[in-house]
Amino acid sequence: MTAPTGAAISIAGCGKTYPDGTRALSPVDLEVKAGETLVLLGPSGCGKTTLLRLIAGLETPDAGGRIAFDGADVTALPIEKRNVGMVFQSYALFPNMSVIDNVAYGLRVRGVATAARRAQAASVLTMMRIEALAERRIDQLSGGQRQRVALARALAVRPRVLLLDEPLTALDAALREHLRSEIDALLRRLAITAVYVTHDQAEALALGDRIVVMKNGAIAQVGTPREVYFRPADDYVAGFVGITNRLEGIVRNGRFETAAGILPVAAPDRAKAHLLFRPEAVRLVSPAEATLVFQVAQVEFQGPRQRVTLNAGDGARIIAEAPADLDLAAGAAIGLALDANRYTLA
Amino acid sequence: MHSADRLARLFLLPLFLFVAAFFLLPMVRLVGVAGSGPNGMAEYVAILTNPRHFATLVATLALSAAVTAATLAIGTVVALFLARNRFWGRPLLVSCLTLPLAFPGVVVGFMVILLAGRQGLLSSLSMGLGMGRWVFAYSMAGLFAGYVYFSLPRVLVTLMAAVEKLDPALEEAARSLGAGRFEVLRDVTLPGIAPALMASGAIAFATAMGAFGTAFTLATRIDVLAMTIYTEFTLNANFATAAALSIALGLITWAVLALSRNLAGGGVAAAG
Ligand SMILES: Nc1ncnc2c1ncn2[C@@H]1O[C@H](COP(=O)(O)OP(=O)(O)OP(=O)(O)O)[C@@H](O)[C@H]1O
Ligand SMILES: [Mg+2]
Numbered sequence: 037m038t039a040p041t042g043a044a045i046s047i048a049g050c051g052k053t054y055p056d057g058t059r060a061l062s063p064v065d066l067e068v069k070a071g072e073t074l075v076l077l078g079p080s081g082c083g084k085t086t087l088l089r090l091i092a093g094l095e096t097p098d099a100g101g102r103i104a105f106d107g108a109d110v111t112a113l114p115i116e117k118r119n120v121g122m123v124f125q126s127y128a129l130f131p132n133m134s135v136i137d138n139v140a141y142g143l144r145v146r147g148v149a150t151a152a153r154r155a156q157a158a159s160v161l162t163m164m165r166i167e168a169l170a171e172r173r174i175d176q177l178s179g180g181q182r183q184r185v186a187l188a189r190a191l192a193v194r195p196r197v198l199l200l201d202e203p204l205t206a207l208d209a210a211l212r213e214h215l216r217s218e219i220d221a222l223l224r225r226l227a228i229t230a231v232y233v234t235h236d237q238a239e240a241l242a243l244g245d246r247i248v249v250m251k252n253g254a255i256a257q258v259g260t261p262r263e264v265y266f267r268p269a270d271d272y273v274a275g276f277v278g279i280t281n282r283l284e285g286i287v288r289n290g291r292f293e294t295a296a297g298i299l300p301v302a303a304p305d306r307a308k309a310h311l312l313f314r315p316e317a318v319r320l321v322s323p324a325e326a327t328l329v330f331q332v333a334q335v336e337f338q339g340p341r342q343r344v345t346l347n348a349g350d351g352a353r354i355i356a357e358a359p360a361d362l363d364l365a366a367g368a369a370i371g372l373a374l375d376a377n378r379y380t381l382a
Numbered sequence: 383m384h385s386a387d388r389l390a391r392l393f394l395l396p397l398f399l400f401v402a403a404f405f406l407l408p409m410v411r412l413v414g415v416a417g418s419g420p421n422g423m424a425e426y427v428a429i430l431t432n433p434r435h436f437a438t439l440v441a442t443l444a445l446s447a448a449v450t451a452a453t454l455a456i457g458t459v460v461a462l463f464l465a466r467n468r469f470w471g472r473p474l475l476v477s478c479l480t481l482p483l484a485f486p487g488v489v490v491g492f493m494v495i496l497l498a499g500r501q502g503l504l505s506s507l508s509m510g511l512g513m514g515r516w517v518f519a520y521s522m523a524g525l526f527a528g529y530v531y532f533s534l535p536r537v538l539v540t541l542m543a544a545v546e547k548l549d550p551a552l553e554e555a556a557r558s559l560g561a562g563r564f565e566v567l568r569d570v571t572l573p574g575i576a577p578a579l580m581a582s583g584a585i586a587f588a589t590a591m592g593a594f595g596t597a598f599t600l601a602t603r604i605d606v607l608a609m610t611i612y613t614e615f616t617l618n619a620n621f622a623t624a625a626a627l628s629i630a631l632g633l634i635t636w637a638v639l640a641l642s643r644n645l646a647g648g649g650v651a652a653a654g
Contacts, residue, residue: 094554115557122558128551132573141569142559193559 042229043105043196044070045091050101052086060086061253063101069245070106071227073220077240078250079276084233085201087250091231092199093118105196118197121190125202127182129174135185136161136170142193157192164188180211187219191226198223198230204239216242237277241265249273266314267380274312274380281354283311292381295350297328299374303381310382315343316357317378320364326371330354335364346370412625419622429626435610439630442607443638445522446590449529453537453586454579456530461541462571476542480535487532487595494528494600495519520601528596533586540585544578545571584639591635607631 044067051063061083068074076084089095091103093115103111110118129138136157137144143153161167164184169177177185183203190198203219204212220243223230234240240247241261249256249264249272257269268274271282285294287306292299299311323329330346333353337360344356344364356372358364417423429435464476482490498504498519508516518524548571556570572579594608607627615624 092558094557115554116560116562119560120558122555124551124555126549126551128549128555130552130556130570130573132569132576141556141561145556145559145561145565189555189559 041194041196041227042071042198044068044107045197045229045231046102046104046107047087047091048102048104050087050090050097050103052083052090052095052101053098059253061090063098064255066248066255066258068229068231070229072245073223073230073232073243075240075244075247076231076233076250077235077237077244077247077276078256079235082250083253084235084250086253088199088201088231088233091197092120092122119193119195121193121195121198123183123186123190123198123200123203125205127186127206129182129185129189131174133174134170135166135172135174135177138174138185139189139192141189146193157188160188160192163191179207180215183207183215187222191228196229198228200230200232202233202235205234205236212239219243241277249276266317266378268312269380270382271310271312279315279355281311281313281315281356283348283352283354284350285309285311287381294328294348295352296330296348296372297326299328301381302376311379312382313374313379315355317374318356319373320344320356320358320362321371321373323369323371326373328372328374330370330372332364332366332368332370334366344370346372412629415621416625416629417622419620421622425622425626426630429623429630434605435623435627438605438607438610439634441522441605442591442631443634445526445529445606446587449526449533449590450583450587452526452530453533454583457534457537457541457582458572458575458579461538461545461575464542465545479538482531483535483539485532487528487593487597488599490528490532491596491599493531494524494596498524498527520603522604524600525597525604525606528600529586529590529593532593532596533589536589537582537586540578540582541575544575548574580643584642587638588635591631 046068047064047066049063049065050061051059052061053059064087066087076087078084086095090097090101093110093113097103097111101111102109105118115122130141133141136154139160140148140153140157143156148156158167158170161170164187166181166184166188169181169185174182174185186203200219204215207215216239223243232240232243234243241264244261246258246260247264248258249269251272257264257273259267259269264273265277268277268280271280274280274282283294283296285292287293287301287303287309289305290300290302292301292303292309292311294311303309330348332344333347334345336343336345339360341360342358342362342364344358346354346356348354364370416425419425421428430439460479464472485493496502498517500515500517500519502517502519504516504518508514518527552570552574553566556566561569592608594612597604597606597609598612608631611624611627611631614620614627
């Protein structure tokens with residue numbers, strides 16, 4: 037891996053209240069390491085774009101908030117002075133300029149001579165493998181091509197920070213996946229600091245070095261994709277990232293007690309607790325070997341594996357993934373084993 | 383032939399009749415009248431070689447160009463300001479700005495006199511300040527003020543709609559790339575509203591070329607084409623000259639608009 041070319045971002049106590057009184061973001065603290073890809077994940081309206089615009093310099097934080105790039109305070113700097121690259125969901129390509137003029141625009145306002153900036157822009161186009169489109173008009177491009185041009189334009193000025201706001205949302209599923217892996221490879225190769233906004237958990241898990249899960253203008257959890265996926269901080273995070281099973285119960289004498297049985301846990305006694313885990317985090321075993329026992333309600337064969345719906349005694353249902361060759365029949369009893377690092381007790 | 387086609391042709395008939403009645407016949411007649419004077423069809427050459435008519439033509443063109451430029455400049459600034467700022471009383475201000483839409487030229491001329499005439503507001507103000515009497519209502523300057531006032535609401539309505547339709551992300555993208563206010567205006571905002579500038583500029587120009595009411599109210603001594611046509615027609619009963627001038631007015635306005643449309647189209651392509 038090359039040395040990071042991007043700046044470290046430090047966000048301290050940044051909240052945002054819009055002029056109309058909307059509290060879009062409660063004061064948040066967040067550190068983005070140099071060269072890291074940080075994904076802001078959350079449902080619509082949770083403040084992802086607002087946080088991104090604060091980092092960009094398109095909005096100013098409420099009093100008390102502070103943003104620094106590599107330790108230097110940029111809170112008062114407008115976006116044009118911050119040297120950030122930005123990719124918008126709508127691409128926001130200039131319709132009155134050709135592809136190469138779009139990409140060269142940042143260099144043009146920096147006063148780079150025509151020949152030099154066209155050469156530089158052409159090399160970025162080559163990197164994005166769209167050099168053949170250089171002279172096209174924007175309205176002659178497909179959605180995926182526009183996305184590449186938008187990315188090329190943002191990268192051409194060698195920004196310290198790349199900010200992307202749902203860059204793939206407007207594309208169809210197949211193209212989205214393709215571009216996602218392309219962007220992933222690019223961000224890793226350039227070792228640029230990137231903040232990537234999305235509401236698509238698959239995108240977040242695939243792209244992020246770390247993920248910030250947001251809820252109602254606040255941060256619910258910050259962690260690596262694995263941490264967020266396997267050890268969600270709470271119900272909300274668990275529910276937002278993938279399918280989550282939930283069992284109600286109590287904790288007594290180092291054991292989680294629920295309708296399906298018990299599970300030894302390392303936690304203090306609690307009168308009300310719930311266990312959260314993923315369908316693929318469990319192993320289905322014979323009832324005799326397990327402390328948690330369920331009844332098979334439904335089996336769905338999916339080829340490489342099967343998805344099993346299980347009934348707990350109290351009417352709760354959970355979903356488990358099982359190897360395709362495991363013999364399961366509706367109505368039969370089945371045991372469930374769960375490793376200590378594959379669940380969250382909340 | 384399909385019956386649907388025949389039906390479609392049937393519907394073309396009213397259109398044809400309309401065009402014939404209100405466009406072709408009067409135009410042909412006008413061309414005919416212009417050629418019916420002592421000079422014959424040479425009347426068209428006569429109006430160009432007549433120094434007074436030629437000067438009038440140039441003055442009218444210059445006035446209209448100035449009115450168009452001033453209206454577009456003011457309209458753009460105001461439209462951008464109104465689109466970007468939300469403040470108390472804004473809806474009221476917007477509706478006040480579009481109030482003069484219904485005023486005929488006579489009323490506009492009257493208002494210019496009230497403002498800059500001999501007994502006007504400016505006159506009393508400048509007298510009060512001991513700076514002499516400011517009167518410009520009865521000249522080209524008065525006409526200029528009147529036409530700008532007349533065209534501004536029309537231009538403003540079009541430009542405001544265009545500015546509202548601009549994608550704010552475009553300007554933000556330009557800024558993220560390092561563009562300052564001026565560069566954003568030059569490279570993003572103005573190109574974005576160029577079609578609206580063209581359309582509303584064309585209307586302002588054509589209005590200023592042909593407007594008569596304001597000029598007539600201000601003074602009969604102002605030499606603009608519409609006034610000259612009126613004078614030749616009613617006072618001198620010089621039908622041929624009036625008709626030739628009318629045709630010239632129409633053709634020149636049309637040509638200028640066509641030319642600027644082409645230039646703007648080329649300009650957009652060249653910028654691309
Ligand atoms: N300019 C604004 N003025 C007032 N309120 C705003 C403004 N922009 C956003 N908001 C509000 O702030 C909240 C957060 O908005 P934001 O755009 O940051 O959400 P988001 O997470 O990006 O959502 P989405 O996924 O839909 O883009 C929302 O309730 C939104 O309505
Ligand atoms: Mg958003």
